[in-house]
Amino acid sequence: MRRKIVVIGGGIVGSSIAALLPDGVSVTVLDQGPAGRLAGSTGHAPGFVGLLNEAPVLTELARASAELYDDLELDGTRGFDRVGGVEVADSPEAAEKLAERAELAAAAGLPHRLLDAAETASLAPDLINPARCRAGLHFPADGTARAGVITAALRERSSAQFVPDAAVVGIDLRGDRVAAVRTGTETYPADDVVLASGIWGPVVASLVDVQLPLTPVAHPYVYGPERASGPATPFVRWPEHHVYARDHGGRLGLGTYDHAPQPVPLDELGRNAEQPWPGELFDDPVRRAMQLLPTPFDLAERLNGVFAMTPDNLPFLGPVPHVPGLWSAVAIWVTAAGGAARALVDQLLGAEPRFPDLHTLAPTRFAGQDPANLQARSLTLYNDIYASL
Template identity: 40%
Template sequence: MTVDLPVSPQDRIVIVGSGIAGSCLASILCARLSAAGSSRRIILIDRDVHGLPGSTGHAPGFVGQYNELPVLTELAKRSVKHYLGIEGGFDQVGGLEVGTGLQARCEGAKKAGLQARLLRKQEVLDLAPGFVRSDSLEEKEDGTAGLFFASDGTANAKAISHNQQASAAAKGAKLLDADVTSITRTATTTYCLETSLGPIETAIVVMCTGIWTSQLLPSFSSTVVSVAHPYSYSIEHASQAKTPFIRWPAHHVYARDHGSSDGLGSYNHAPVHVTPDQIGATAYGQWEPSFDQVLADGYGLLPDVKARSFEGGHKFNGLFSVTPDGLPLVGRLDEGLYVGVGVWVTHAAGSAGLLADMVLGAEADGDEALKKALDPRRFDGQGKLAEKALGKYNDIYNKDG
């Protein structure tokens, strides 16, 4: 079987993976190629392009821009700028943190050019009515009880991906539903992707394959490590005023209003490594029984009425990837072969823009530090990488997203 594709292999750029990173990359590349009048064409391929079987399909969409790792702060700022231009893609409702260590984070965020302000107890309760227990909210000696990031918000990862897919298709991209089973170098200038529709030859291929990366590129088995993570939805309720998302960093818990329901997730457990052979056709994993208590502990941070609303709701094990240093892997792996993996919603559009520059050979001045920090080969020669990656799981509030 042969796939009917536009243009010759030398003029093709194939993106494998239609999650938010791959879809944003397809849209950005198509826009730039169209503006330049280029004959090159984008092919976006996934087992279900519109269905989003990867982690984008279940992403809760928390977007906190400030990070103690400046690279992630920059990628997040670029991502938010991109999402704001997509109707229904991003609600700039703000992000709220309660707990300790807020003064230093506030100062760090301001130095990074982000809006941040410390809050007193009543201000926290006013911003997130129904989500924070008054009796458990302690004011520090200076009166501080919370930290608010006004330009943060919640992303609709599905809506963003679908918008970007449509934008790419309108500019000539071909969207293909097919399984990719292998990728091989066929000549000095081409690659061959074996797919369920037949072989596809191309000069450039970009892997945005998330938890399936090591199945296609085994060398990434220790640097793109899949983990299990519990998230839950409450029973449905009447629509309410939008509120900031809330995070309790010391407890590794976060929550948000989803409109018709509420959501809560927790990282307050030992990392659960999901090996490549345990990953199926979607980024939903088998439920871990220990997660019941993990979520129950998280509900304990909520007011009683809100906590009870999660009884009878929906919970699931959502798989995603972590890396040894908490940064995504974005860049050139070999001549004509690029990767954008370990990328979360918070950093997806920023990573896609940077990757588009590399693919087109149009790197922007000043991005050298970003490229170096995200180099997919930066771990070459290092040991215990999988262990380091798993160790980053509980460090989620340093990375955001």
């Protein structure tokens, strides 16, 4: 009998796992979303992939993700472009931080270069206001992802069955072990069940009484009008201002974390990782962020997207020990998704681990702790997102 693995969630994480599992395994990916549309966070991600992270395990997962994405394309459109990334310092203190980041990059073996103000501004002249630039740190191996293209290409590569409009409403146990996954109309027998349900992870985990202390948060990202596309330039981050921007080819885009964190209650999530734009609450931070550009752009599109935060900015990745056969792969950025999928597939197959410190990602590491405290800790990290990106 072939081993049956059911993956709940077909975003970039679930699709990566499906693509990396060997053909000898029967894999079914259930997603509550409609065919042909990614309604989860993956469908909204603007695709910044910065490899360096303060947590070495995330740097390694990001490096492996980028290597996986390098080869992916769909109908001639590449999933990942190594355009590089640059961090900009606007103050002497921030410039010192960049020097520390350079040491971290050296320790991780990542290509990088500290730049003076003029060199920095010349890397992305449409995005970097020279009057707000004192120094920079360039990462040539960073890149920008088309998360939708990557996900579709991974699905194409996979022999798994992808089932849309399949909202999971139950996970059946035999004894304490997983046995099947239920939608409203079908039952899928399962030897293993992988939660790859992103911001909905806690809802799905609660079907078997597992608590995942993940907090969905709303986050603003805006696009400018269409314009003639120039040569590819690195994406840009201003860590001290909690702002980031990129050239999407035909238009500029900008996001900001410089606002009070906005948790989204699980019962208000709906089935799309997008919320209504909350007016002033995001308008002011976006206006402030625009001052970092040489010329602020008009807003052609405003996105209030939802992604997952955890109490230590690390994913929940690995087996759920007290429910044999249940695995978690949630709270994972596009940046780390491919690598995280490799790590989980290794664990599923009992292979030698190829990444360090995977125990730090254990899904049950906060077991027994107060949920309100854990949420407060997660939200504190929102304004310091670059601590672990």
